[in-house]
Amino acid sequence: MITLSINGKDHTVDVPPDMPILWALRDVVGLTGTKFGCGMALCGACTVHLDGQPIRSCVTPVAAAAGKKITTIEAIGETPAGKKVQQAWLALEVVQCGYCQSGQIMSASALLAKNAHPSDADIDGAMSGNICRCGTYPRIRAAIKHAGKGA
Amino acid sequence: MASHTVSRRDFVVVLTATGSGLLLGCRVGDRAGATTAAAATPPAFAPNAFIRIGSDGRVTLIMNQVEMGQGTYTSMPMLLAEELEVGLDQVQLEHAPPNDKLYANPFFGDQETGGSSSVRGFYEPLRRAGATARTMLVAAAAQTWDVDPASCRAKRGVVTHTPTGRTLPYGALAEKAAKLPVPDKVPLKDPKDFTLIGTAAKRLDTPDKVNGKAQYGIDVRLPGMKIATVAASPVLGGKVAGLDEAKAMAIPGVRQIVNLGDVVAVVADHMWAAKQGLAALAIRWDDGPNGSVSTADVLQGLDAASQQPGVVARTQGQVADALGGAAQKIDAVYQVPFLAHATMEPMNCTVHVQKDRCEVWTGSQTLTRAQGTAARVTGLPLEQVVVHNHLLGGGFGRRLEYDWVTQAVRIGQRVEGPVKVVWTREEDIQHEFYRPYYYDRMAAGLDARGTPVAWSHRVVGPAILARYLPPAFKNGIDSDGVDAAVQLLYDIPAIQVEFVRHEEPVLNTTFWRGVGPTHNAFVIESFMDELAAAAKADPVEYRRALLSKAPRARAVLDLAAKAAGWGQPLPAGRGRGVALLYSWWGSYLAEVAEVEVSKAGDLRVHRVVCAVDCGTVVNPDTVKAQIEGGVNFGISGALWGEITLKDGRVEQSNFHNYRVLRMNETPTIEVHLVRNLEAPGGLGEPGTSITGPALANAVFAATGKRIRKLPLVPALKA
Numbered sequence: 001m002i003t004l005s006i007n008g009k010d011h012t013v014d015v016p017p018d019m020p021i022l023w024a025l026r027d028v029v030g031l032t033g034t035k036f037g038c039g040m041a042l043c044g045a046c047t048v049h050l051d052g053q054p055i056r057s058c059v060t061p062v063a064a065a066a067g068k069k070i071t072t073i074e075a076i077g078e079t080p081a082g083k084k085v086q087q088a089w090l091a092l093e094v095v096q097c098g099y100c101q102s103g104q105i106m107s108a109s110a111l112l113a114k115n116a117h118p119s120d121a122d123i124d125g126a127m128s129g130n131i132c133r134c135g136t137y138p139r140i141r142a143a144i145k146h147a148g149k150g151a
Numbered sequence: 152m153a154s155h156t157v158s159r160r161d162f163v164v165v166l167t168a169t170g171s172g173l174l175l176g177c178r179v180g181d182r183a184g185a186t187t188a189a190a191a192t193p194p195a196f197a198p199n200a201f202i203r204i205g206s207d208g209r210v211t212l213i214m215n216q217v218e219m220g221q222g223t224y225t226s227m228p229m230l231l232a233e234e235l236e237v238g239l240d241q242v243q244l245e246h247a248p249p250n251d252k253l254y255a256n257p258f259f260g261d262q263e264t265g266g267s268s269s270v271r272g273f274y275e276p277l278r279r280a281g282a283t284a285r286t287m288l289v290a291a292a293a294q295t296w297d298v299d300p301a302s303c304r305a306k307r308g309v310v311t312h313t314p315t316g317r318t319l320p321y322g323a324l325a326e327k328a329a330k331l332p333v334p335d336k337v338p339l340k341d342p343k344d345f346t347l348i349g350t351a352a353k354r355l356d357t358p359d360k361v362n363g364k365a366q367y368g369i370d371v372r373l374p375g376m377k378i379a380t381v382a383a384s385p386v387l388g389g390k391v392a393g394l395d396e397a398k399a400m401a402i403p404g405v406r407q408i409v410n411l412g413d414v415v416a417v418v419a420d421h422m423w424a425a426k427q428g429l430a431a432l433a434i435r436w437d438d439g440p441n442g443s444v445s446t447a448d449v450l451q452g453l454d455a456a457s458q459q460p461g462v463v464a465r466t467q468g469q470v471a472d473a474l475g476g477a478a479q480k481i482d483a484v485y486q487v488p489f490l491a492h493a494t495m496e497p498m499n500c501t502v503h504v505q506k507d508r509c510e511v512w513t514g515s516q517t518l519t520r521a522q523g524t525a526a527r528v529t530g531l532p533l534e535q536v537v538v539h540n541h542l543l544g545g546g547f548g549r550r551l552e553y554d555w556v557t558q559a560v561r562i563g564q565r566v567e568g569p570v571k572v573v574w575t576r577e578e579d580i581q582h583e584f585y586r587p588y589y590y591d592r593m594a595a596g597l598d599a600r601g602t603p604v605a606w607s608h609r610v611v612g613p614a615i616l617a618r619y620l621p622p623a624f625k626n627g628i629d630s631d632g633v634d635a636a637v638q639l640l641y642d643i644p645a646i647q648v649e650f651v652r653h654e655e656p657v658l659n660t661t662f663w664r665g666v667g668p669t670h671n672a673f674v675i676e677s678f679m680d681e682l683a684a685a686a687k688a689d690p691v692e693y694r695r696a697l698l699s700k701a702p703r704a705r706a707v708l709d710l711a712a713k714a715a716g717w718g719q720p721l722p723a724g725r726g727r728g729v730a731l732l733y734s735w736w737g738s739y740l741a742e743v744a745e746v747e748v749s750k751a752g753d754l755r756v757h758r759v760v761c762a763v764d765c766g767t768v769v770n771p772d773t774v775k776a777q778i779e780g781g782v783n784f785g786i787s788g789a790l791w792g793e794i795t796l797k798d799g800r801v802e803q804s805n806f807h808n809y810r811v812l813r814m815n816e817t818p819t820i821e822v823h824l825v826r827n828l829e830a831p832g833g834l835g836e837p838g839t840s841i842t843g844p845a846l847a848n849a850v851f852a853a854t855g856k857r858i859r860k861l862p863l864v865p866a867l868k869a
Binding site for chain 1: 218219220221222353354356357358360361362363364365366367369370372378403420421422423426493494495496497542543544545546547573575576577772776779780781782783784786787805806807811812813814815816817819820
């Protein structure tokens with residue numbers, strides 16, 4: 001048994017310690033906003049925050065989350081940066097199929113939380129681990145800057 | 152995908168003859184997901200299969216075309232709402248159930264979302280559906296007040312009697328309207344009176360896509376549901392030779408191993424156990440006859456096939472004579488590789504197979520095919536197969552197939568209770584239906600001034616339509632395989648386009664974001680660039696001189712060239728390339744790409760300018776988004792995209808070796824729209840198709856290297 005703090009709530013789950021956080025979230029706790037894309041930390045669709053840091057939940061075992069706070073897409077709107085990012089995403093119509101956008105928003109929120117006015121290089125650095133097959137990158141970049149303006 | 156036109160009259164008859172059998176949509180009210188309606192209220196008024204209005208005033212629009220990012224869950228409601236006279240903010244959306252009679256795509260004859268066809272196919276039928284409903288609601292109000300319907304008008308879901316100012320909302324009129332006869336003919340708005348069509352209306356599917364609420368097929372959760380992951384034979388036609396079931400069953404959480412001979416599923420409490428179980432099985436495969444095939448073998452077969460003439464798909468003038476008499480003759484062979492779609496949401500399907508019922512939850516571009524395969528596998532009649540559609544985490548043509556549904560139902564037949572079958576990324580990349588490998592032979596003749604007098608294009612590849620949509624495979628020609636090639640707009644006196652059918656037994660192939668034009672545009676526009684170079688002419692001017700009979704094409708070419716600063720000097724190592732596109736989609740595009748190639752052969756795309764004339768625009772922001780996304784999809788394919796075979800197996804497995812574009816590699820993209828009231832053209836795929844040749848031509852401009860075989864980056868490094 002392991003207790004995970006997810007979006008401010010404790011969940012005690014009976015899972016092996018090496019189970020990636022992704023599957024604990026999706027298949028055990030039932031939070032499906034965090035997506036499975038590659039299973040190898042290559043695409044970023046599974047990005048969540050661990051104590052505010054963006055991590056790839058598909059390769060991070062639940063054991064690594066003990067005593068730490070997990071934040072997922074379902075609650076990121078309750079943080080100031082996350083809320084701004086979601087609003088910017090809607091204002092600039094970033095989304096197409098939307099499957100990768102949970103991860104994009106989690107990466108962007110983490111970036112904006114520590115850097116309210118990121119440069120293009122900062123955006124490249126923070127966002128290049130998140131793949132979008134619909135190719136919404138130009139709007140993601142613009143939306144991050146838009147969210148920064150509102151800071 | 153190319154045309155198979157069902158007569159518009161047949162379609163409208165279907166739309167208007169549905170009577171009371173319209174409550175089909177109601178059955179899906181139990182679905183999770185905020186873009187689907189709760190549908191607690193019984194519908195009072197459902198004059199056709201697309202609209203349902205409750206006595207509480209709730210307006211539900213039933214979405215026949217599926218949403219995979221292309222914005223159809225906004226453009227289709229815009230068409231309906233414009234004529235129904237409701238605001239987009241007043242409507243709820245609901246996925247349509249599978250039903251070819253009610254929801255057939257007029258181009259294909261079945262319920263299909265693909266081929267950049269939704270707006271083109273439904274531009275008139277959905278407006279008519281909205282206008283019919285509004286006419287009946289207005290008639291119901293006029294009857295209530297005993298006034299002339301012409302003295303009433305509808306707006307935002309309310310009918311007003313103009314002379315007296317009396318009003319009645321649609322909800323109050325629904326029951327009365329339902330008793331009225333459905334009118335045969337209703338007038339449609341003059342486009343100049345549109346208030347919604349043509350505006351950058353906000354997408355209806357996005358709010359739930361930024362907060363984790365959107366439900367894709369992979370997000371389905373049912374009571375008692377198990378989760379399975381699978382390994383199908385890595386070689387097409389191979390069989391399981393052995394596996395270690397005991398080791399897999401020893402993994403905590405693994406419940407069952409389903410060995411179907413060609414595929415093995417591990418059924419577990421969660422994906423983690425299923426994945427570990429699959430690894431523990433250590434499956435040994437008997438590869439069968441395809442176990443030694445490599446890409447070189449495929450290429451050899453294509454090359455041999457290309458030596459023979461094909462079926463003539465277009466001919467004008469005397470090509471052989473014109474080639475023989477030309478001052479200069481140019482020959483070239485072009486090749487494009489197998490490609491995976493690599494949708495962000497891996498293939499997945501949830502099924503619950505019971506004795507007298509089969510339920511399927513998935514995201515599909517062809518719901519009736521998904522239903523059909525489930526019925527065939529289970530032996531159940533169609534009525535006992537329920538398919539719940541979901542948002543698609545990418546389609547690109549991959550979800551026009553239904554192999555993963557077939558597989559999930561076969562597994563589900565052997566599992567007690569519901570089971571969600573989820574493919575790993577590796578399984579997904581290695582068991583695709585791929586974009587075919589195409590092999591094209593080109594020949595052209597130029598006169599003494601360098602003007603083309605003959606153009607010969609031989610396309611060699613499979614006939615996807617022969618398998619997928621047999622009625623559209625006519626006279627031995629795959630109209631999709633030669634799409635864009637037969638519509639060549641350049642004014643050349645002798646033109647011949649041939650199709651050589653060459654099926655590939657070692658890999659499954661299918662549509663891939665504009666499969667025919669995507670390959671043909673690369674071939675045509677690269678070769679046209681070769682001709683311009685041979686004539687020592689500017690690539691834009693050379694094309695322009697051949698477009699005197701195609702004013703819309705010439706206009707987008709001029710627009711793109713001007714916006715891109717064509718002809719202005721660039722730093723060393725950089726080059727601009729141009730491409731033009733016209734095809735069955737009916738849209739005209741011109742694109743200028745600007746690239747930089749380093750001495751080491753590294754390729755960077757700096758800027759892409761695309762001019763688009765797609766006729767009537769429903770939502771200009773969606774058009775721009777589709778071009779931006781299409782360009783980026785095209786860059787991935789053109790720079791790195793390549794699926795290769797060794798020992799019968801696909802060599803690529805995940806995003807580390809099937810590389811796709813990332814944020815730091817994305818160019819500036821500018822989209823310039825030409826606005827007019829011509830018939831709407833398709834937009835989902837053209838941005839991808841036109842990008843490959845623009846990039847290849849830019850590489851030529853930057854380096855002098857003509858790359859005739861995609862992808863570009865390995866060719867530059869070679």
